[in-house]
Amino acid sequence: xxxxxxxxxxxxxxxxxxxxxxxxxxxxxxxxxxxxxxxxxxxxxxxxxxxxxxxxxxxxxxxxxxxxxxxxxxxxxxxxxxxxxxxxxxxxxxxxxxxxxxxxxxxxxxxxxxxxxxxxxxxxxxxxxxxxxx
Amino acid sequence: xxxxxxxxxxxxxxxxxxxxxxxxxxxxxxxxxxxxxxxxxxxxxxxxxxxxxxxxxxxxxxxxxxxxxxxxxxxxxxxxxxxxxxxxxxxxxxxxxxxxxxxxxxxxxxxxxxxxxxxxxxxxxxxxxxxxxxxxxxxxxxxxxxxxxxxxxxxxxxxxxxxxxxxxxxxxxxxxxxxxxxxxxxxxxxxxxxxxxxxxxxxxxxxxxxxxxxxxxxxxxxxxxxxxxxxxxxxxxxxxxxxxxxxxxxxxxxxxxxxxxxxxxxxxxxxxxxxxxxxxxxxxxxxxxxxxxxxxxxxxxxxxxxxxxxxxxxxxxxxxxxxxxxxxxxxxxxxxxxxxxxxxxxxxxxxxxxxxxxxxxxxxxxxxxxxxxxxxxxxxxxxxxxxxxxxxxxxxxxxxxxxxxxxxxxxxxxxxxxxxxxxxxxxxxxxxxxxxxxxxxxxxxxxxxxxxxxxxxxxxxxxxxxxxxxxxxxxxxxxxxxxxxxxxxxxxxxxxxxxxxxxxxxxxxxxxxxxxxxxxxxxxxxxxxxxxxxxxxxxxxxxxxxxxxxxxxxxxxxxxxxxxxxxxxxxxxxxxxxxxxxxxxxxxxxxxxxxxxxxxxxxxxxxxxxxx
Numbered sequence: 001x002x003x004x005x006x007x008x009x010x011x012x013x014x015x016x017x018x019x020x021x022x023x024x025x026x027x028x029x030x031x032x033x034x035x036x037x038x039x040x041x042x043x044x045x046x047x048x049x050x051x052x053x054x055x056x057x058x059x060x061x062x063x064x065x066x067x068x069x070x071x072x073x074x075x076x077x078x079x080x081x082x083x084x085x086x087x088x089x090x091x092x093x094x095x096x097x098x099x100x101x102x103x104x105x106x107x108x109x110x111x112x113x114x115x116x117x118x119x120x121x122x123x124x125x126x127x128x129x130x131x132x133x134x
Numbered sequence: 135x136x137x138x139x140x141x142x143x144x145x146x147x148x149x150x151x152x153x154x155x156x157x158x159x160x161x162x163x164x165x166x167x168x169x170x171x172x173x174x175x176x177x178x179x180x181x182x183x184x185x186x187x188x189x190x191x192x193x194x195x196x197x198x199x200x201x202x203x204x205x206x207x208x209x210x211x212x213x214x215x216x217x218x219x220x221x222x223x224x225x226x227x228x229x230x231x232x233x234x235x236x237x238x239x240x241x242x243x244x245x246x247x248x249x250x251x252x253x254x255x256x257x258x259x260x261x262x263x264x265x266x267x268x269x270x271x272x273x274x275x276x277x278x279x280x281x282x283x284x285x286x287x288x289x290x291x292x293x294x295x296x297x298x299x300x301x302x303x304x305x306x307x308x309x310x311x312x313x314x315x316x317x318x319x320x321x322x323x324x325x326x327x328x329x330x331x332x333x334x335x336x337x338x339x340x341x342x343x344x345x346x347x348x349x350x351x352x353x354x355x356x357x358x359x360x361x362x363x364x365x366x367x368x369x370x371x372x373x374x375x376x377x378x379x380x381x382x383x384x385x386x387x388x389x390x391x392x393x394x395x396x397x398x399x400x401x402x403x404x405x406x407x408x409x410x411x412x413x414x415x416x417x418x419x420x421x422x423x424x425x426x427x428x429x430x431x432x433x434x435x436x437x438x439x440x441x442x443x444x445x446x447x448x449x450x451x452x453x454x455x456x457x458x459x460x461x462x463x464x465x466x467x468x469x470x471x472x473x474x475x476x477x478x479x480x481x482x483x484x485x486x487x488x489x490x491x492x493x494x495x496x497x498x499x500x501x502x503x504x505x506x507x508x509x510x511x512x513x514x515x516x517x518x519x520x521x522x523x524x525x526x527x528x529x530x531x532x533x534x535x536x537x538x539x540x541x542x543x544x545x546x547x548x549x550x551x552x553x554x555x556x557x558x559x560x561x562x563x564x565x566x567x568x569x570x571x572x573x574x575x576x577x578x579x580x581x582x583x584x585x586x587x588x589x590x591x592x593x594x595x596x597x598x599x600x601x602x603x604x605x606x607x608x609x610x611x612x613x614x615x616x617x618x619x620x621x622x623x624x625x626x627x628x629x630x631x632x633x634x635x636x637x638x639x640x641x642x643x644x645x646x647x648x649x650x651x652x653x654x655x656x657x658x659x660x661x662x663x664x665x666x667x668x669x670x671x672x673x674x675x676x677x678x679x680x681x682x683x684x685x686x687x688x689x690x691x692x693x694x695x696x697x698x699x700x701x702x703x704x705x706x707x708x709x710x711x712x713x714x715x716x717x718x719x720x721x722x723x724x725x726x727x728x729x730x731x732x733x734x735x736x737x738x739x740x741x742x743x744x745x746x
Binding site: 013014015016018019020022023026065073095096097098099118119120121122 | 544554689
């Protein structure tokens, strides 16, 4: 097992992002955490890296309900990014929604690895952030 | 001998053939004299006849026949008459021969006096007469037309044919000798008819009813004429049996009148069209419908298409083609009424088949289904309302669970961190965060409570409210925000304009929409908010229009009125306002629409039903 280099958190809930940052730092499961308040800010950052040597975050924890650009819209835009770059990125939907509709919709995106329900526990984070050494 | 002279005159000038024969011994009959007519007609000379015997003049067979007759006269010693056929040069004739023996004093026949009278014509006429009488009798007896001959005087039946007897249920022999008066239901009726015939010499096709053996009534068309027969005046009467026809007619009249009763008393309008689409029949309802829709009452013979504007003919033709192929076509039609409401009709075109299965016409039925339709529309409306309500409640339950969960999960996460934390500074920081969560949770609960109260208010009171002053009041409350944004509110609603609404909702809706309009003003120009109100039928339409930054409706349109949706990244936005506004408007039976162009501005349009 090796440490994940970068985790990207996209969520407008300040408390959640604060707590998640704490958890990730405490667990030492990743080297770097990038936090965006909505999908638009995140997609802008990713687009900025498309033509650079910088690789995409290995894990994205994506909220659904956000202002300006929500999780779904982010996914629509993310699909259009360079496949070479995004293929190494695992996207997880993280929501307090338990609506079946949202779960089904998440499954319809092949880019989405799983649907996680808030709050995220240490165990879940370990599972999500454990990447086997190749 | 004046007598002799007279005899000679006759002898010489008659057309009858006269001859005198002297009877010689041994029954030799020698002709001693013939008259000029004899010679003329037989084309013989006196020498060829006078002084000769029949054997010398006639062929053997004829001679023997004649001699037989001569001998008969001699034996009988009196005049005999017989008919014979005689071949003359002019042709075969029938003669009536009279042979008279002439006696001497002793009573011994000495001469035979013979007269041949040509009766050919008379016999031919007599034969023809007999034949024609028989023919007439046969015609009378065999005729399929019932016939009867009765005396004028008292109506005794002299002759009657088989057809008449059958029609009346009698036999011919039963009827002969009866009087015609017996066959009328009212015997006095015969007098009326008798007078009628005597007045004109005849009657033709006069409708009468006669009593049959079984007391049933037979109906006839009766024609009669006076003839002379056996020296008496008789009525020759012919009858046309119309009993069957009358029965059918009676049944038809009865069924037609029944049908007409149904036709007129039904709630459905009917129009019967013939194959040329001309009106054959219709009822009152149909005519009234036509007047209501086309401004024209129906008339028999009218062309169906003439009731419609030309642009509808094509569609009607398509319908008629289907009907004439045997299909029934029906559809619903609405016609506007004077009071602004609609009448709904179910219009049905049915083919009218004749026996061989061809379509002979079209039956149009017009059923007023306004009530049914109203109920249907009402039902659909309430179904839609219930569906919407259900969807809102479901959405709401997700919202509640989502919003409460996001807070509880935060609390749980913070508490987990707290339990693991060893640094006091970190613990204090976490407790601060807990306070923030607690405030958010309270806000959420208040918002949810507001929404629940909208949903749970089943009967919200409405009052007549002065819209213009409510707008002014909302502007006053928002005056801080308005002056901060340097915004101008144009209240274009007429002073005194009343709306029936719930006061708290009206205030809340106006506050929300006006504050939105001001809050999202464009940084490059002074903010202007225009508010006006107009009526469309029974619906009041309130428009709040701004010249702000606008919303990309293609992107956010669907979510605009959702809960906790914010679009502009504005820090004040809580994503509750429009959700509540929409709920309040819908609870009042109206709806809210939005029109917007990014960078140009936004209009919110609120529909306020005023028939509450």
